Amino acid sequence: MWSLILRDIRLALRSGGGFVLTLAFFLIVIMIVPFGVGADLGLLSRIAPGILWIGALLSCLLSLDRIFQLDWEDGTLEALATSPIPLSGIATAKATAHWLTTGLPITLASLPLGYLLNLNHNSYFLLLTSLAIGTPALSFIGTFGAALTVGVKRGGLLLSLLILPLYIPTLMLGAQSMSVGTNNPIELLALIAAISFMCIALLPFACAIALRANLK
Amino acid sequence: MSLWEYANPAKFMALSARILPALAITSSCLLLIGLLWGFFFTPADYKQGSTVKIIFLHVPTALMAINAWLMMLAASLIWLIRRHHVSALAAKAAAPIGITMTLIAIATGAIWGKPMWGTYWAWDPRLTSFMILLVFYFGYLALWEAIEDKDTAADLTSILCIVGSVFALLSRYAVNFWSQGLHQGASLSLDKEQHVDNAFYFPLLVCIAGMVLLFVTLVLIRTRTEIRLRRLLTLRLRNS
Numbered sequence: 001m002w003s004l005i006l007r008d009i010r011l012a013l014r015s016g017g018g019f020v021l022t023l024a025f026f027l028i029v030i031m032i033v034p035f036g037v038g039a040d041l042g043l044l045s046r047i048a049p050g051i052l053w054i055g056a057l058l059s060c061l062l063s064l065d066r067i068f069q070l071d072w073e074d075g076t077l078e079a080l081a082t083s084p085i086p087l088s089g090i091a092t093a094k095a096t097a098h099w100l101t102t103g104l105p106i107t108l109a110s111l112p113l114g115y116l117l118n119l120n121h122n123s124y125f126l127l128l129t130s131l132a133i134g135t136p137a138l139s140f141i142g143t144f145g146a147a148l149t150v151g152v153k154r155g156g157l158l159l160s161l162l163i164l165p166l167y168i169p170t171l172m173l174g175a176q177s178m179s180v181g182t183n184n185p186i187e188l189l190a191l192i193a194a195i196s197f198m199c200i201a202l203l204p205f206a207c208a209i210a211l212r213a214n215l216k
Numbered sequence: 217m218s219l220w221e222y223a224n225p226a227k228f229m230a231l232s233a234r235i236l237p238a239l240a241i242t243s244s245c246l247l248l249i250g251l252l253w254g255f256f257f258t259p260a261d262y263k264q265g266s267t268v269k270i271i272f273l274h275v276p277t278a279l280m281a282i283n284a285w286l287m288m289l290a291a292s293l294i295w296l297i298r299r300h301h302v303s304a305l306a307a308k309a310a311a312p313i314g315i316t317m318t319l320i321a322i323a324t325g326a327i328w329g330k331p332m333w334g335t336y337w338a339w340d341p342r343l344t345s346f347m348i349l350l351v352f353y354f355g356y357l358a359l360w361e362a363i364e365d366k367d368t369a370a371d372l373t374s375i376l377c378i379v380g381s382v383f384a385l386l387s388r389y390a391v392n393f394w395s396q397g398l399h400q401g402a403s404l405s406l407d408k409e410q411h412v413d414n415a416f417y418f419p420l421l422v423c424i425a426g427m428v429l430l431f432v433t434l435v436l437i438r439t440r441t442e443i444r445l446r447r448l449l450t451l452r453l454r455n456s
Contacts, residue, residue, distance in 0.1 A: 158362050164351075165352050165355055168387045168390070209296075213368050213372055
């Protein structure tokens with residue numbers, strides 16, 4: 001399993017792997033918001049938590065179809081399915097590699113981008129924590145979506161339609177934890193962590209069922 | 217005689233053909249009585265005037281919008297566990313009806329919300345949950361359409377339905393942290409204290425019963441259509 005994670009990370013880091021693309025996309029999403037709503041620092045500061053979370057969500061979505069698609073096309077996935085590692089283990093490894101190459105960089109990149117959006121000074125710690133504990137959920141849910149649509153040609157749009165509704169609870173809690181009116185962010189962070197743990201514990205099995213149905 | 221016998225499409229077709237007319241007549245009679253009773257023979261509310269009468273359409277459709285998803289969840293589980301073919305097709309058949317019920321519930325709610333809350337739409341937890349439910353229905357149907365092999369599609373949509381149910385439930389409670397409510401509390405509950413008045417309660421029950429039967433009728437009709445479509449496909453493959 002470690003070798004599978006390392007292989008996926010190496011593939012993502014090399015050219016065309018999408019690692020840099022994801023970060024560049026995150027930057028662009030954050031950048032176009034002031035173009036759309038105006039450069040009023042007060043307004044930007046108010047909407048910054050939501051924009052950063054939506055940006056993280058969309059950047060995560062962008063790299064999802066890479067998780068299984070290439071392995072599916074060249075037959076690696078079938079070879080992996082016959083290996084001694086159970087399919088749920090493969091899904092866990094894939095999701096972990098996806099988080100290490102998208103969720104983690106997005107979390108770190110959110111700090112300077114938060115400064116660009118004039119995020120409230122007290123919110124940086126919450127931004128970092130909420131993204132750090134929320135992005136694993138995004139990666140695992142995304143891996144589930146990728147497993148569902150791996151057999152569909154040009155399934156990118158379908159993938160977004162399936163996955164974005166599943167992202168709603170994490171997004172709502174994540175963005176809410178930083179908003180000014182919330183007096184108890186720890187409670188919300190605990191709920192985000194609960195969603196992440198649930199996704200890590202259960203979704204690999206759903207992924208395995210979906211992959212098995214697709215490989216049949 | 218057990219439920220599992222109707223995994224055989226031929227038996228299902230025979231049984232559903234026999235009970236469909238009775239179901240259709242009962243459900244239309246109940247809906248007709250319930251709606252007429254509700255619209256014309258109940259007093260106007262002292263605060264809301266006659267606009268309150270839209271609950272005879274709003275509450276039953278909203279209930280069925282959620283129950284249709286629950287029925288799909290049960291049917292998906294049955295398909296995954298027992299490989300009950302009719303069950304997978306019934307889940308598919310229920311989705312468009314669920315969408316229609318959700319849309320009617322949102323529309324009647326908006327029409328009623330304008331005079332009462334002064335707005336057609338607000339990002340209230342209940343309203344938002346229905347919007348989210350609608351998106352879940354769309355995703356579910358889109359996945360059915362996207363996959364060619366029918367059994368694979370049934371497998372994948374079933375697992376999506378199960379995972380989706382968990383996240384739909386999570387969203388339902390996460391929105392409470394996100395927005396303050398505008399919607400009133402439950403109109404019906406087993407606790408007598410919170411009920412709407414009896415004058416509204418009985419016609420509402422008739423409407424709900426009618427809507428449940430209407431849902432069953434429509435699901436049966438659509439499942440029969442799906443089975444026939446499947447037969448046509450097989451015949452065409454055999455001939456070509």
